Amino acid sequence: MELNEIAKEIRNIILTRLDLDLDGDEPADDASLFEDWGIDSVDVLDLVLGIEQVFSVKIKQDEEIEKHFFSIATLAEYISEEMAAATA
Amino acid sequence: MLARTMDEQKMKVVITGVGVVSPIGNTKEQFEASLLAGRDGISINEFHDTQGYRSNLAGQVKNFSLPKTIDTDRVKSFATVDQYALAAAEEAILDAHAMQHVTSVRTGIVLGSGGSVIDIDRYMQGSLNGENPSARKLMNYSPDTSGTLIAEYYQLHGPRTSIMTACSSGATAIAYGADLIRYGYADMMLVGGCESLSYVTLSGFNSLTALATGKCKPFDKERDGIVLGEGAAIMILESEESAKKRGATIYAELAGYGLTADAYHITAPHPDGLGMSKAMNIAMTQAGIDKSQVAYINAHGTGTELNDKSESQAIGHVFGEHAAQLCVSSTKSMMGHCLSAAGAIETVATVLALKGQFVPPTINYETTDPDCPLDYVPNTARNLAYEYAMSNSLAFGGNNTSLLLKAWS
Numbered sequence: 337m338e339l340n341e342i343a344k345e346i347r348n349i350i351l352t353r354l355d356l357d358l359d360g361d362e363p364a365d366d367a368s369l370f371e372d373w374g375i376d377s378v379d380v381l382d383l384v385l386g387i388e389q390v391f392s393v394k395i396k397q398d399e400e401i402e403k404h405f406f407s408i409a410t411l412a413e414y415i416s417e418e419m420a421a422a423t424a
Numbered sequence: 425m426l427a428r429t430m431d432e433q434k435m436k437v438v439i440t441g442v443g444v445v446s447p448i449g450n451t452k453e454q455f456e457a458s459l460l461a462g463r464d465g466i467s468i469n470e471f472h473d474t475q476g477y478r479s480n481l482a483g484q485v486k487n488f489s490l491p492k493t494i495d496t497d498r499v500k501s502f503a504t505v506d507q508y509a510l511a512a513a514e515e516a517i518l519d520a521h522a523m524q525h526v527t528s529v530r531t532g533i534v535l536g537s538g539g540s541v542i543d544i545d546r547y548m549q550g551s552l553n554g555e556n557p558s559a560r561k562l563m564n565y566s567p568d569t570s571g572t573l574i575a576e577y578y579q580l581h582g583p584r585t586s587i588m589t590a591c592s593s594g595a596t597a598i599a600y601g602a603d604l605i606r607y608g609y610a611d612m613m614l615v616g617g618c619e620s621l622s623y624v625t626l627s628g629f630n631s632l633t634a635l636a637t638g639k640c641k642p643f644d645k646e647r648d649g650i651v652l653g654e655g656a657a658i659m660i661l662e663s664e665e666s667a668k669k670r671g672a673t674i675y676a677e678l679a680g681y682g683l684t685a686d687a688y689h690i691t692a693p694h695p696d697g698l699g700m701s702k703a704m705n706i707a708m709t710q711a712g713i714d715k716s717q718v719a720y721i722n723a724h725g726t727g728t729e730l731n732d733k734s735e736s737q738a739i740g741h742v743f744g745e746h747a748a749q750l751c752v753s754s755t756k757s758m759m760g761h762c763l764s765a766a767g768a769i770e771t772v773a774t775v776l777a778l779k780g781q782f783v784p785p786t787i788n789y790e791t792t793d794p795d796c797p798l799d800y801v802p803n804t805a806r807n808l809a810y811e812y813a814m815s816n817s818l819a820f821g822g823n824n825t826s827l828l829l830k831a832w833s
Contacts, residue, residue: 353556355560378559381559381560382559385556386556
């Protein structure tokens with residue numbers, strides 16, 4: 337799967353599963369999930385569930401996790417790596 | 425017996441505001457009018473599919489909306505049960521003219537709450553249907569949430585806790601809140617209870633075969649169970665001194681309370697009602713009154729065969745010959761059993777009845793049961809000049825709370 341396709345899917349998961357107050361303003365792929373999207377720690381739970389379901393990957397709870405979850409772009413890269421590792 | 429200092433004994437804890445959301449009215453005025461009219465707030469359960477269940481009835485809150493004074497932007501995460509509690513809190517605070525006073529480290533809140541079980545229902549159902557429901561909704565499950573949200577909304581910085589003793593939660597919360605004032609932890613306390621309908625709760629009571637097959641008929645010979653209800657009630661408690669300083673109108677005094685445990689069975693009350701008897705006696709001792717001074721008891725009166733019998737026996741045991749002079753009614757006949765909210769809603773009913781000098785009826789009363797020989801104020805409310813009233817709650821597991829109220833003059 338291409339990076340931009342992954343990013344599109346992540347965006348879709350955010351918009352359909354999380355109850356965010358966006359006022360019709362969708363932040364860009366490189367925008368901060370926490371600051372610009374307004375996602376909080378509870379939303380992250382739903383986001384992780386969605387990602388694991390849609391992409392069939394397991395999100396690792398390690399010290400890198402904050403970096404992966406910075407933006408849609410960083411998350412897409414992380415998922416892409418995990419998907420590649422799974423098929424390797 | 426009840427170790428109190430002289431100062432603690434001297435202080436009077438009074439009620440200066442009430443708010444209520446119930447199957448018989450969403451405001452204090454509607455609620456009181458319904459009590460006087462003996463209105464039946466129980467109707468066909470439109471909330472759930474009751475196919476195959478013992479009961480298709482419920483005491484549902486109707487046409488509910490948050491008061492116009494509420495800032496709705498700040499309550500987006502509120503579940504139904506939290507909204508009921510907030511509406512009751514807003515009404516109570518405005519009723520007490522206390523909006524300027526509540527934001528304080530000297531104001532706290534104690535609630536009995538069932539938590540938002542309906543959100544767990546929906547999450548499980550949605551997950552089983554493959555709908556990917558939001559995990560955020562599960563945060564409302566905790567019974568402690570209602571009190572937290574209200575404390576945050578009004579910036580209450582005083583003592584805050586929750587009581588989880590099932591059907592007596594709302595009443596026990598009132599008792600505990602009063603003690604927090606008495607022992608100097610707060611000047612003002614919001615106290616009460618809240619509950620909203622849920623499938624899990626309905627199913628649980630159905631499995632116990634505790635639901636009535638028809639109407640809720642407390643103390644009637646043909647009674648066969650409870651009808652579930654929902655709602656919320658909150659009262660503002662303060663010391664007499666605090667109330668007088670603010671020039672607040674006083675409804676009544678919480679003159680005493682008793683708390684006991686049957687330690688008998690997880691759901692059935694002790695057949696002799698000993699625990700409830702002790703709770704009533706303790707309440708009267710604390711208030712320093714004789715049993716002959718009590719005129720009205722708002723009973724737990726769920727409509728089950730066991731409760732109504734053992735409760736009637738307990739009252740007979742405690743009051744002796746005076747029992748025949750008592751008015752004893754169950755407002756659950758009109759609203760159903762509002763579980764964690766019941767003790768609070770019923771205490772508000774008792775407070776309004778005491779102030780209005782009337783006693784609410786037990787409706788749906790048709791046939792006398794020799795095991796229940798008292799005056800249950802059948803079907804029609806009555807005017808009564810009286811000074812002391814009692815509100816009793818006997819919860820699952822034998823948690824007994826008796827609150828004693830004194831008219832204020």
